[in-house]
Amino acid sequence: MASLRQPLSSLLTVLLLICTEFVHCNTNKRATDGQDADFSVPLEHSFEMDDVPRFRRRGSLEVRGGRENGVSISQGQLSEEDRNMLKEVASVDGLYRIRVPRVSLQADRQSERQIDGYLTAFVRACALVESHLSDVITLHSDVAGSLIGVSIVTIPGACRGVEVEDEVDLDVFNTTLSIMAPVTAPVPETALFIEKMEQEMERKGKNPQEQKSFFGKYWMYIVPLVLFLMMSGAQDQSGGGASGGAANGGSR
């Protein structure tokens, strides 16, 4: 109960990025380690002048299965040819697309894993160029651990037409990679509310002063007022002109 209450008591319950693990990858081709990478998934990209997607291998995503899904990327440098192509595509406001196969991230499902389609996403090529190849790729999985979507954004995301030095800036990808699994939506928080109510009741019980009614608290003001009103009313009725006048005078 206490562990549940902790995050919810805060005013701002940010529910995003629960199961994320950021891996800033290096430029070097890292040797795939059999132990910590359970399996790898190819990451492909496409950028063409005629905008007909022709996907080529960009790198591979190494996914650690099990409870704590983690992912890292290993990818190479862009070749001279690719760099020029990317710049050209950017100059005509073409697209840079990526795709990954539909797979399950659950390690035990790997045996039955088969590629039956791809998940695709895109970003404007100029945005990728102007951000000096710094992109954020997010893999989305469902409750059962299958990949359902991929998204790519660049930071910054705008195309401003800034000139880019290709040798320095378009050399290597600076990729931030994460996996997003569904968060559990909250249910009505009854337990805490009841507890709060009980505490309030207890406090009231301890402090008898609280339990007094409105009349109980302010009788010392009400009684004289009522008496006064009654007196003046009675005098008005019983007494004729003279006494009534006196009473009126008194009330002033």
Next chain:
Amino acid sequence: NMSALVCRVVAFFCLLRASAAVFEDQVGKFDWRQQFVGNVRFAAFDAHSQASKKLLVATEKNIFASVNSRTGELFWRHVDKTGQDGQIDAMLVHGQDAVLVVGNGRLLRSWETNIGGLNWEVVMDTGSFQTAQLIGLADIVKFVAVLKKSAISLHYLSNGHQKWVENLPDSDTVQYQTVYSSGNGDVFVLGLVPHSHIVVVAYNIEDGEIMKQVSVEAPWITSLDSSCAVVGSAVLLCVDPVSSSLYTLQLNAEGRAEFVHIPLQSLDLEAEAGFHPVVIATQPHPARVPLKEFFLQLGPERFILLQLKDGAIAPLRDFNPANLVAFATTGEKTVAAVMSPKNETVSYFSHACSINLFSADTGRRLLDTTVTYNLDPNGGKLNRLFVLAFLKKDDSVGYRALVQTEDFALTFLQQPGRVVWVREEALADVVTMEMVDLPLTGTQAELEGEFGKKADGLLAMVLKRLSSQLILLQAWIGHLWKLFYDARKPRSHVKNEVTIETLARDEFNLQKMMVMVTASGKLFGIDSKSGTILWKHYLQNVQPNAAFKLMVQRTTAHFPHPPQCTLLIKDKDTGLGSLHVFNPIFGKKSHIALPTLPRPIQQSLLLPIMDQDYTKVLMLIDDQYKVTAFPSTKNVLQQLQEMASSIFFYLVDSSQGTLSGFRLRKDLSTELMWEVVIPAEVQKITLVKGKRANEHVHSQGRVMGDRSVLYKYLNPNLLAVVTESTDTHPERSFIGVFLIDGVTGRIIHEAVQRKARGPVHLVHSENWVVYEYWNTKSRRNEFSVLEQYEGTELYNSSVFSSLDRPHPPQVLQQSYIFPSPINTLEATLTEKGITSRHLLVGLPSGAILSLPKMFLDPRRPEVVSEQSREENLIPYAPEMPIRTEWFINYNQTVSRVKGIYTAPSGLESTCLVVAYGLDIYQTRVFPSKQFDVLKDDYDYMLISSVLLGLFFATMISKRLAEVKLLNRAWR
């Protein structure tokens, strides 16, 4: 404890502010309700007394109701369960009682027809229902016989108790279809084995003993229902279309029974090719023998009145052409009413018809019985005729007629052709609707037109201005005169008749045209202020399972171009679509050339691109991802080419679980941009909802307690996608909620509501999503709200682009218990979005709840702090209250509410609401009270007298001061 007190006070004030009930004198001032019953299946006049004005109807919507035949209004109405359980199988009326068989023969009910009270109800044995019949004995109707597939039972009419029940012999091979009795102590049950023989079983009315059982050879027989009837004294008469002949059989004959064959040719008759002849007979009283006379329908428009006398059949009269026939009985007289087209040369599609009465026993026309009836050219074909006959003082027969047409309309006619009332029962099943602004008045349009035209010389312009101002003056004087004239009349006599000619936009645009599309394919234009039907248009050839999408392509704002609505009708089986383009104000079909749509339509979207005549472009995508634009003028195509790279759309395939995004190319082909696949084996996409295009958000952020601003994430392309798990076990079932950008396919948020199941109702607006689901663990309905915020800094405050918003928004969520199931959910909508929002919840009880959005706010704090108090946040409470003063329709319940439509008005404070289901209810809501309207009881006298008083006081005191100054100067 001080803080608790303060918090309670804050909550109290919040509630106080949110509550908005109707005062007694406001009832019916801004709102109206219309009640419907649905397409009539059975109708009967209450004819037991002369003064009776009841019409009893049982409908396809499982409703039993009594209609006032003088006004067409409902006396009472009983709404039963929807679906098979509440289906009304038969209705039998006798005297004050109406006996209904409900739910495929499961229940037998008797109703008192004056007040609609239940006399009795009996649960019957299972078995599929065939027919029911009133049974009389010795001139008194005492029983009701219910025939099922394998048994017949007899019940007392007075209390429903079963007199006897008997199994039918050989019920596994014989199809029993008809029950017949003439009040002489026998109950005949007729069954058949198709193409072989018919079986006649006679039961004793007292104990259910089988008196006689015969089977008669009839190799030509296929069905008893429409081709056979009992005529005269127990003669079964059948018609065989194949050999084109009639067969008669004496049911109570001694010895071996046999059909007598009478070829139609011997009567000089012939059935029309391809038409199955129908026998129409009548039994005026259940305890007496049926009439000797009967109608034989030989073609769609040919009826013949025949008489069976001593075993021989003689034609009495040939009605050619005739649309409909009906028998009616009053006292001892039975008449035949025949409706025929008036103009004999133009037949079935002729619009003028006449009804005449004929004496049933001779076939002679009765004098002065003609009723002319003009068929609505925009309505459906004739369907059925019901006649109420009565004896006049001079012993002649008078009648009233009820005509049912294919478009579910009921028309009640009186001699000599007056339409007493019309009930449009198609409105019991509204599928979708739009509200369209009314056009300007002629004078306003005149002024507008002046600005629209090109200048043609100074003098002409001056003259034009003068003339238009003269017209305005004239209109104003006319208006004043009308005011003066009306003021002299008593208030109740002033009637504001709304006709299509007098339609004009009011000052605050509160009166609009409601365009309603019904499931039967009939379109209606209804004035939102009064509920008057201003136009109707029946679309023939609409499949019963068609899906409709109504779009406003051009609003009323572009004078002189008329407004234009487009209805996309899509066949659900084939996916083929067709368009109906019409003027929403007058209902007239437009003569614009429509695009051909040979392929199934997958998606349709209304683009913000406009043609030269201000028509918004409708884009239709077929199953091969080809794009059709409507209208597709050169201008439109050019604009589409220019804009192509920024036109994105999405497609959903819920069977595969794929959501895919496409972009338009310059050559109007499309390219796949992104794909999200939610495996359909685990969860199924049930709902995809974007935001409304005409929604405005006034404030970009929320001011928090510490004076910083929390900016809203206002992505117009955001889609809310709801999935339901395929596993329905209460412990493992879940609901998935995804927020997906419709342009980039980026999943913004992904949440799973565990131990929950649908049906999910969802509203998506501004930066929030509210949905309702069933919690399987706690067994209750719950509301959940998701809000998206960019944070305390805006990424790009000037413009929103889905392609340039790299940072994901913060998503907050909170859930609440809702103490009622709901039928439908919608949010209020206002002109500029300044007014606070309310959620309109249609409850199964028929109430419409206006729930302040303030209660559905994920930032409601559990622990009250100084900052949350500053922000006016209500402390979190898990249960959502339902306050009766939040019911915007007070006691005007809307039965089976199915949808709520909201539209902004010209007043920022006011939102127009239409709730539809079985009934239609229209009202206005003021989520933040009427802050921009003076109250009705505003004291104009007081304020003006105070102003005048002050003015004079100033004048006088000024004068006095001057005098005083002068005097001082002289001193």
